Amino acid sequence: MSATPENTPSAPPPIGQMIAQFRASRNHSLQDLSNLSGVSKGMISQIENGQVNPTLAVVWKLASGLGVRLQDLLDEPDANKPGIEFIYLTKENCPTLTSPGHGYEVQILNTTDMVETVELYLVRFMPNGEMTSAPHVTGTMETVTVFQGEVEVDVDGARHRVKSHETARYSADVPHCLRCAGDKEALAYLAVKFPAPNQAALPVP
Amino acid sequence: MSATPENTPSAPPPIGQMIAQFRASRNHSLQDLSNLSGVSKGMISQIENGQVNPTLAVVWKLASGLGVRLQDLLDEPDANKPGIEFIYLTKENCPTLTSPGHGYEVQILNTTDMVETVELYLVRFMPNGEMTSAPHVTGTMETVTVFQGEVEVDVDGARHRVKSHETARYSADVPHCLRCAGDKEALAYLAVKFPAPNQAALPVP
DNA sequence: GCACACTGTTCAATATATTAAACCCGATAG
């Protein structure tokens, strides 16, 4: 019997619920996930119902079968219950950054007060407008979709072109730049996806 | 139905090495960590040497004793392989889901093989097209930006309207529905942000 | 030399995680 030391800040993660949620969201039966992961379906049932403490290897197999990372199964499912929300963003009430010298302006579609792993922007380019970014955190990816005009994307020196109603996804952990191509205004939707914010630095020895 | 091929993306995490590193970095003996975590020191020894597959509960106790999050023990020591990438998505080479009976089609701007906490979609609505979604994981938020036509958003029964070039952000952990308003086609960009884990967020047919 | 305190390893006993098969239940046929 464990002495239950005083440093038990929270409960062990309810991994069963997470697995059940993931499995349900993919419309997989226990048998399906068993085939995908190599874990017996009886075991999966017991894990989902919290009747056993699965081995790390088994949890890893399940994460593999579900196509998620191990860490994704460990996050608390309902740490905070936000409540139903609906926010309407117009050009007026939406925080907008203008960069007149560079010929573009950016609407920030995220609320800035919440820490997010993704940021959403709407970028309007004047002709010859250019938005240059320093490298972001390693692993950051950007997805840009053009809705008006045409945009040129430089990624680490390489130059690419994205036409209207098309999309490009590229590494943003290197110097990169978005530029209005042609003489018409351009409108683009930019999603910046940061890697998961874990990576607690190892303490100095 | 789906004969998923061998999915052995990587090896199970070398958690023993991580624990040994953390323990060494704090100058803790096996006995110390045993006292802190409540796991027997023999067990810790075997785990560090990779001789056993620890139970998730034990790994969690060790993480607690070390004062780190569970995820911190699971990260590969140096698994980050940046590699500069640029992917161009057109309507042709982009996975598209059509739902002819419901009058909309969806381009998936994420690659499906990478685990993300955000999913990006481009949705084209026919007049009267309607995309209904079951609730996603608690805490999921959706951001929809309209680029053509007008879109009606139902969130948990409440009805809202988003005009062209405007944006709405709303809770997606309740029943919700996007609908073409008016008799013109509508084009919308949809970003689905999950709290932490990834989840398939495709509409219910 | 011995005894001691400390490290980390390994051993026998026990608890339990894991499997494959049996089982239960609702739906859909026939």
Add this chain to the structure above:
DNA sequence: CTATCGGGTTTAATATATTGAACAGTGTGC
């Protein structure tokens, strides 16, 4: 109705994770 199937649960047998104690090495001081 009975049969059958797929979904989920439970069960008996096995494998193995976990424990506490015994073991081995390493200095340290007397």
